[in-house]
Amino acid sequence: MVSDQRTTLNKKLDTPLDWGKAACDSLMATFQPSELPPDGRWHYHQGVFLESMRQLREITGGEGYLAYIKGYVDHNIDENGNFLWNRKELDAIQAGLLLFELDERYEDTRYRKAAKKLRNMFPTLNRTSDGGFWHKDHYPYQMWLDGLYMGGAFSMNYAEAYNEPELLEMVLQQERLMRKHTLDEGSGLYHHAWDESRIQPWADSETGKSPEFWGRAIGWYGIMFNEILNFLPENHPSEQELSTALKNLVESLINYQDADTGLWYQIVDKPGRSDNWIETSCSALFVYTIARGIRSGYVDESYKQQAIKGYRGLLDRMEFDENGHFVMPEICIGTGVGDYEHYINRPKTANDLHGVGSFVLASIEMQHLLPEL
Numbered sequence: 001m002v003s004d005q006r007t008t009l010n011k012k013l014d015t016p017l018d019w020g021k022a023a024c025d026s027l028m029a030t031f032q033p034s035e036l037p038p039d040g041r042w043h044y045h046q047g048v049f050l051e052s053m054r055q056l057r058e059i060t061g062g063e064g065y066l067a068y069i070k071g072y073v074d075h076n077i078d079e080n081g082n083f084l085w086n087r088k089e090l091d092a093i094q095a096g097l098l099l100f101e102l103d104e105r106y107e108d109t110r111y112r113k114a115a116k117k118l119r120n121m122f123p124t125l126n127r128t129s130d131g132g133f134w135h136k137d138h139y140p141y142q143m144w145l146d147g148l149y150m151g152g153a154f155s156m157n158y159a160e161a162y163n164e165p166e167l168l169e170m171v172l173q174q175e176r177l178m179r180k181h182t183l184d185e186g187s188g189l190y191h192h193a194w195d196e197s198r199i200q201p202w203a204d205s206e207t208g209k210s211p212e213f214w215g216r217a218i219g220w221y222g223i224m225f226n227e228i229l230n231f232l233p234e235n236h237p238s239e240q241e242l243s244t245a246l247k248n249l250v251e252s253l254i255n256y257q258d259a260d261t262g263l264w265y266q267i268v269d270k271p272g273r274s275d276n277w278i279e280t281s282c283s284a285l286f287v288y289t290i291a292r293g294i295r296s297g298y299v300d301e302s303y304k305q306q307a308i309k310g311y312r313g314l315l316d317r318m319e320f321d322e323n324g325h326f327v328m329p330e331i332c333i334g335t336g337v338g339d340y341e342h343y344i345n346r347p348k349t350a351n352d353l354h355g356v357g358s359f360v361l362a363s364i365e366m367q368h369l370l371p372e373l
Helices: 004-012 016-030 044-060 063-076 090-105 110-119 145-162 166-182 215-231 239-255 280-296 301-317 340-344 353-369
Strands: 142-144 193-195
Touching: 016 044, 016 063, 016 353, 044 063, 044 090, 044 353, 063 090, 090 110, 090 145, 110 145, 142 145, 142 166, 145 166, 145 215, 166 193, 166 215, 215 239, 215 280, 215 353, 239 280, 239 301, 280 301, 280 353, 301 353
Parallel strands: none
Antiparallel strands: 142 193
């Protein structure tokens, strides 16, 4: 039964954007920008959350949101545009999405200098024999689904901001390779990773694919279909291929949506396993992927009810603490690649930035499908 406190609070949250703001405001009240975990790092955890906040601010306004984002960036980048990040992994690039608006709004050369450092990382990355970026140097010959979003979204924004269209073509190449190596034709889902060397304990000896379909990795990949389609020039030859891939993914995800809650499981294709569990961050990313695909016209409107059901299912899971702050539960912490038991035994946490950022993005898109709750 819903608590009286939660019922009262929910009456104030009349729209998806209200929910998105509640999520952002909760973390702003909990952490100073410099304290966002993991503290003191230029990292995709903070980048995912702050980029969702930045997109929310574009719709709702609020200089407080921009000041908070700027506070994080300014804490990490010195007066000469130097900052500390891991130069051997795609994950380190994602937070660069925060730099473009700051560079445009402020007469401060640090932001573009930092963006250029990240952009110049791509030629230095190790690659598979057919040109796919290794996810990290200490994961040699491996491509992971989430890497496409971590490096690709930044690349396309950089291409547009600073007129380097070849970066878009680079992203298209990486997406094609990712799809080639991770797509499962039978289910329409995507394996978390692929090992070209086929020496990892999790890698199939023939295909190199990892054994499971982990929800959040598929969610990051789904985001990229919509992102790439948004950046493609009109009549680009890749549009049909990518829009078909997006529609196919949405159709596959709907097949595994939980009938009772509208949400999805940690291991997407095994909802019947008693030890499998509903995972909120992947559910938010899937709702986002479906809703944005509908808005852009690439996904049929007949899927609108599945997106609404998924979003309402998320709202049913959300909580508020004793101070009235938003709490998102049941978020899988970051994880590597492994077998079924590896994913199922990963700890769950509340208000992890992976999840809150995903929820805010879903809320932004659902505002277009569901203006009032």
